[in-house]
Amino acid sequence: MTRPSEAGEGAGPPAGTRTLRDDTLVVFVSDAHIGGDPGQDYFESPEELAALFGEVSGHDGPVELVLAGDFFDFLKIGEVPAGENRASMTISRPEYRRLFSALRSLAGGPDRRVLYLPGNHDAEVWWNEEIRYTLRDEGLVDEFALSYAARFGSAPEGLIYCEHGNQFDPANTITDYEDPLDTPFGDHIVTDVVRRIAPAGRIGRDLDLRDMGMVYPVVGIPEWVAGRVFYDLLSRVATYLLLPLLVGYAAYRIVAYGIAVSSSGSRAVSFWDSYATLPVVQAVFGEVAWDGLLLVTVLVLFFLAVRRAATRTISSVTSRLPGEASNAPRTGSSADGIEALLGSDGHPPQRRDLPGREIDVFVSGHTHAPALSRIPREAGEAVVINSGCWLRQLRPVPARFGGPPVYVSEFVQTHARVYLEGTEIRTELWRHPKPAPRSLRATERLAVLGRLPAQPDPGAEPRISARGTPSRDR
Template identity: 30%
Template sequence: MADTDDDRVYYVLSDLHIGGDEQLEEAPFLDELLAFLERLETTDENAELVINGDAFGLWEITQVDGIEKFDLLEETYPRLFEQLRATGEQIPITLLPGNHDHELAAYDAYVERFAAYNVDLVQEQSTSRQLGDRTIYFEHGNQQDPNNRIEDWGSPHASPLGYYYNTLVTSRAGQVSDRGRYNWLKDVQAVTPTEWMPIWLASKYFYREMNPLLRYALVPFLLLFNISALLAILAGLDLAGIWSQPVDDATAFLGQFGIAGTAVWYLLAANIAVAGLLLLVGVPVYFLRRDITRTIDRFGILETDLTVDPAKPYDTAARDVFEECPETAIFCYGHTHRPENRRVDGRLLVNSGTWLKRLHRRDGVTGLLPPVFYPSYQLCAVRIATTDTDIVVEHQAIEKPSPSGEELTLTERLLTLGRTPNPELPEQTILEDAVAKKKEKPTDH
């Protein structure tokens, strides 16, 4: 544990995921990160920077092994390492491994290499710092995730489920991303939860990779599907001789427009035929899918094997730490990429978010169109400090323009009009009377 320093201010970052094969080398937030480090270099505060795991994407670097990955990082990001050196000359910088860069804990040589850049690499699962008479507990958070828990911490052979996913899927995506019509596959790291991966791939195929002529030919059919399904039912009633008035009225109305009305009639007829076929197939498939889903839910398969609860495991872990170390006021973690700041048993559970792109799912407003994954950035640094009696925690926003204008097609932008996400960082939180008042020095009489 670090020495007590009542006036120290802590800045916390996590989940930068810098590095990876080929297209994953791009760090679109590098300028913002350098500017933040430059600000800390010139600060008048008694500050310390804690980088709380997954600073680097070592799992996604598959071309070299071991300490050679550091050589590759130095070569690829010289400006970053020089700025770490400069900032580290002015304030302490502490680096904890996460799961994506767990190898930092597996090779002692990393400690010396980072020390050359004034970065103190702590090869442990967690660390703590004093804040007045209270304590901040830091861990990356992957140990609470069964898919990414490192059972043999510090072993170079540690390989949880997430290791295979990232070395086989994520790194491969970085290698082939530039082969697409648009370089989008490198954003695979931003897809959370992982269960959305097939939906995201289908969405990007439809809006980015599908032949434009085919996509624009399909759009009217898909947009009109809901209407066509209703018309298919009405056409069926007409053929059965049960109710013919709607079809007769529509025929008479369109007949007033000559060739244009005939064209619309054929378009509707084609949609009705497709919708009718889909309805015939879709109704039994719907009931079968619903029954299978209920069975899966009953056994809890999806909850235990595929989905990681972004809140419950960390609530439990925080309560355990608070019980074991009653002086702990803050449990600070990352990993889930979801910035948060909330109270648990009178203390604070703080997540420092991610510097990766975030993708917000917006399901289609009509028809069978795939959902749109709207991109944004939510860069932030957590600042933790004390007043005379209180602890103040604030997520400081680091502005970066939304990439939506460059990355979304016209169709995607039209489908998300009025539904663009506006992610907000947690509000500043104050733990009142969390720090004992500093005792005044007695005066001589």
């Protein structure tokens, strides 16, 4: 077996633009974030991703599979045993055996090529020769590059370009992918904050810090924590205060009515007026109810104040992290930067010799927010695609009565496709529906009654969610 030092291969070839056969299908997959120490691996869709690789393998024509960054998540893996690396550790996990077998079959097929573009969570692919050797030796990857550019033979004017997208995000920009010590601010959020907090696990009955990395957008983490505590408190108040109080009061009224009937002789007694039979007990219940109402009011105001202060604090820290602005697919610095680039003579961060005006289809990932947009410019329209991710996210659902939002699980499993039809380039964004586990308290269900997003049917087939065709004025 050839050792890495003998392979004579660098991280990837010089940047270039390949010419594709007209029947080629180009598939872009990003942000699966496969791997991690126990309790920190958020990837839950190996069967679905394996099914995608199997389906793509059956395409009648050449296939280019571009793993467009953060396919692995090496930032979530701490210590590595001797003789292993973060890629080999992940590939050998039994729950991923079928996934990597499907990828291996795809890569080994005729007219198939798998290209790996590093992102910010798997930048080690670029500087760690051992990892590249492992991926090649396992038959999973054919080529490594910082970017991807291609044209179809019959449509040479249409340029397809892809890079991960983190270079448009100041908090996650890597200046030198060759330097293991070049770690942007976002890396430290994962390695020094998330990876250290997550092992704390469950705090109390319903707050599991291991779920923190699933909260989307990132700025919602304090709101998620406050909401979990808030609704847990309401549940406890209802269970241990309000319910016993109601049961006790009902029992008291029944007893009071019985006493009133027995002492009234033949005179009719109203059930609703019978409380006067035991006025002292009635007064005690009134005091308890009033005190309980004050307690709930104070706690509600306290949590609303804490939530507001925490949200402002974390917003100032994470304002540049992906997905921070809102849940709208196209918000954030990455999408804005790409859109501006396509109408200028500027160059993509990972391809300094390529003017933005020449790019007709720009594919990226990074933000975990799948989207396909048509961008008007002076000479027609370009298409911008965010290939999304393969993760379960906790997304906020607005609560009624101004309460904290309820964070609900939702699988976001997407990929992008580009192919030639006639002389036109077709782009597609695909979604892979999958119902997500939801464990909500009764108080949370009441707070979002009628607002919970519908779950996809089990076994629902992948579908195209958006299409676009770039154009140039002739």
